[in-house]
Amino acid sequence: MLKRKRSEKTAESPLLDSNGSPAPSEAPELVLTSRLDLSSRPQLTISRGPSFVPIPDSDTFFKTDFTGINRHGYRYSPAGINPRGFFLPCRTIETKPTSYRVSWEDRSPFVYVTPDGLKLLGSKGFRSARCNAPIREGRWYMEVKILRGGGERLTEDSRRDGGHVRLGFGRREAPLNGPVGLDGYSYGYRDKTGGKVTLSRPRPYGRPFTSGDVIGMYISLPPRRQSDPKDPSDPARLKRERIAIDLKGQETFEILEYPQSKEMIALMDYSGSKPATTPTQTAPFAKPNGKPSDRASSTKSKVPGPTLRPLPTLANSRIAFFVNGECQGIAFQDIYDYLQLRTTAVAHKGKEKKRGREGVKEHRENPFDDGTLGYYPFISLFNGASVELNPGPDFAFPPPPDVDALLDGSTTAKMEGQEPTWRPICERYPEFMKEQWELDEIEEEEAKVESARLAAQEQVAAEKKAQKEKKRKQTEVRKRSKLQANVSSKDPSEPLVASPLKHGTSYPPESRLGSPTPTIISSHSDVQGAQSGYTSDVVDAEMDSADTTEILVGTSE
Numbered sequence: 001m002l003k004r005k006r007s008e009k010t011a012e013s014p015l016l017d018s019n020g021s022p023a024p025s026e027a028p029e030l031v032l033t034s035r036l037d038l039s040s041r042p043q044l045t046i047s048r049g050p051s052f053v054p055i056p057d058s059d060t061f062f063k064t065d066f067t068g069i070n071r072h073g074y075r076y077s078p079a080g081i082n083p084r085g086f087f088l089p090c091r092t093i094e095t096k097p098t099s100y101r102v103s104w105e106d107r108s109p110f111v112y113v114t115p116d117g118l119k120l121l122g123s124k125g126f127r128s129a130r131c132n133a134p135i136r137e138g139r140w141y142m143e144v145k146i147l148r149g150g151g152e153r154l155t156e157d158s159r160r161d162g163g164h165v166r167l168g169f170g171r172r173e174a175p176l177n178g179p180v181g182l183d184g185y186s187y188g189y190r191d192k193t194g195g196k197v198t199l200s201r202p203r204p205y206g207r208p209f210t211s212g213d214v215i216g217m218y219i220s221l222p223p224r225r226q227s228d229p230k231d232p233s234d235p236a237r238l239k240r241e242r243i244a245i246d247l248k249g250q251e252t253f254e255i256l257e258y259p260q261s262k263e264m265i266a267l268m269d270y271s272g273s274k275p276a277t278t279p280t281q282t283a284p285f286a287k288p289n290g291k292p293s294d295r296a297s298s299t300k301s302k303v304p305g306p307t308l309r310p311l312p313t314l315a316n317s318r319i320a321f322f323v324n325g326e327c328q329g330i331a332f333q334d335i336y337d338y339l340q341l342r343t344t345a346v347a348h349k350g351k352e353k354k355r356g357r358e359g360v361k362e363h364r365e366n367p368f369d370d371g372t373l374g375y376y377p378f379i380s381l382f383n384g385a386s387v388e389l390n391p392g393p394d395f396a397f398p399p400p401p402d403v404d405a406l407l408d409g410s411t412t413a414k415m416e417g418q419e420p421t422w423r424p425i426c427e428r429y430p431e432f433m434k435e436q437w438e439l440d441e442i443e444e445e446e447a448k449v450e451s452a453r454l455a456a457q458e459q460v461a462a463e464k465k466a467q468k469e470k471k472r473k474q475t476e477v478r479k480r481s482k483l484q485a486n487v488s489s490k491d492p493s494e495p496l497v498a499s500p501l502k503h504g505t506s507y508p509p510e511s512r513l514g515s516p517t518p519t520i521i522s523s524h525s526d527v528q529g530a531q532s533g534y535t536s537d538v539v540d541a542e543m544d545s546a547d548t549t550e551i552l553v554g555t556s557e
Contacts (some may be wrong), residue, residue: 019453033197038081038089041251047078047095048250050104052115061112061121061386066248069109070176070257074363079244079251080302086130087447090244090251092436100391102131102379108176111381118389119147122381123165126179128287130170131425133432134374136338137224139422141389142217142377149191150210154384163385165191165209169319170378171221171338172258179380182265185260188333189215189321195371196331199267206328214396216322218403218422219375225339227369235339239368242437255370261341263308271500312337320407325397328408338374343367371439377425392424486518 050064068076080093095104101117107129112121120129148154149165166179170186181188181197188197189205196205209215227236242253318333379387390396400406401418 039084041081041207043083044054044080045093046098047080047093049095053068055112058112058121060114060119062115063109063112066256067104068247068252070106073257073259075172075255075257076247077242077255079253081251086444087438087451088444090253091440091444092253094433098429098433101132102129102389106130106132106176106376111207111379118391119386120379120381120389121386122384124379124383126164126166126173126177126382127378128170128176128178128180128378128380130176130378131391133428134172134338134372134376135169135219135221135425135428136374137221139220139403140218140428141395141403141422142392142425143395143397144215144217144379145388145390145396146191146209146211146213146215147386147388148211148538149385149387150208150213152211161383164382165385165387166197166380166382167215167217167321167387168378169217169375171336171375172373173260173264174378180378180451183260183265184336187335188378188380189328189331194328197380198332205331209323210236214324214390214549216320216325216397216399216418217300217377218320218399220316220318220404220422221375222316228418233367235342235368237368238439238442239366240370240443241364241366242334242370243363244284254363256365258340258373259365261309263311263341264336266308267311270367286315309341311341312339314338318404318407320403322397322399325399327399335375339369340367340373349400371435377460391426391429393426395424 048066052062053065055061055063078093078095079090082088082091097116099117102111102113102120104113104117107113110123110125110127111129113119113129117132124549128135131302132390144167146165148163151162151164153162166181166186166188168180174180174185179188179197180186181190181202182200184199186198189195190197190202190456191209193202194204194206194208195202197203203501205243219437225236225239227234231237240255242255245252245254284396292504312336314337315334317335319331319335321328321331377389379389381387399420401411401420402420
């Protein structure tokens, strides 16, 4: 696992009782600091969770510490150490309270919370938060009570603008440092005017709402599209890209957040001009005879516009809002699909190669669904506004059993005793965690298969190396045997003939007096095959020649 710098602890986290309220202070749980042996660290099934630090002028709301807040293009989720025998070091675990609430990690740090995760307080400017489980298909409903909104001020001498609330649904790509409806990734409902908003374009919709009102939020999505097993580039394919790190003393998964696409950014262009879908080029200058002039080579081409991919929508999807049980009608329908836009197989293959060069610990963009894509309840607060979430199952103003029939104007929408076609959003959390654990099992099985494949490759490589070493030794033995056989087959009385190209050749002992008059070498370059004038063989040959000459001269005298 990678490491992140541990920050100083500012306050202890209050424990929660069965109702989700802070319990009396107890001894904090010890955190093991060993990072070398993961098996020696606590194998948690529930994350230690954040530390709740009180904020000024409030005994109810807290800011959170010792948890990764999603920002700078990264997001975080709690991780737990796997027991021995697993191929993956970490797995997905929960954080208290284990219920549908606002996400500790998936919110702006300027949105303050209560320990049960159901009440939120804003600060300066619009800041947002998402809940802890996405809606991927089906019909769901929840309520949000406005504790302070509609422009209400805390005191007469407070800020010029009071607190405001925007509610709606947003995708993972929607920014948390702005309101819902800021771009095409989210759809919102405004308290000030009662208008609906997306792409920062407000439109008339329903009645305004203020402090004390209860807003019902309804979303209906078609069945989730299954991926095509024969299409490796299908965005509906399930694949996670995450790295387990040590973040502030806790095991955490770090994930590269899904980026905003150029196609969605182009929707924010207010000029009305459409970007080019194919590259364009100006015609070269021409001479009177019709031939291109020399200036054609210096002609600058227009900057080609981006090639935009189509933006698919979810057929028959719709979002609606209620105010104190009164339906405001359909706010949005056929909203954009939450899956990523298709990427080419060539581009994806290039990224795979780059990742292989850089190592498996490098983050990369994920063009597939990692199981967290979908539409999240999205709460935006401005200037001290506050709200309370009610994920169900008991609601202050329950909607009719068939909300879609009501939206379509059917008279059978309010039939009593009919089974609801929608579900309270509180039931979504256990489903989502089950999906994440199933993905853990798939990844563990894939890691097992990959480990077996790598072990088989290593075994094959070891066998090839052993065979190569065996062949080398056999070759050496054959060469040695052949050399010995050649030496033993020769006549011992036959003198050995030395090759002038080989060094270290031994000569048979002969009488120097009976040897023929040697030829004295005047230049080292005359030796056939010589590479250097400073070899030991040449020096020895010269010394032998000199001695022989002296002996011959003495004899003649």
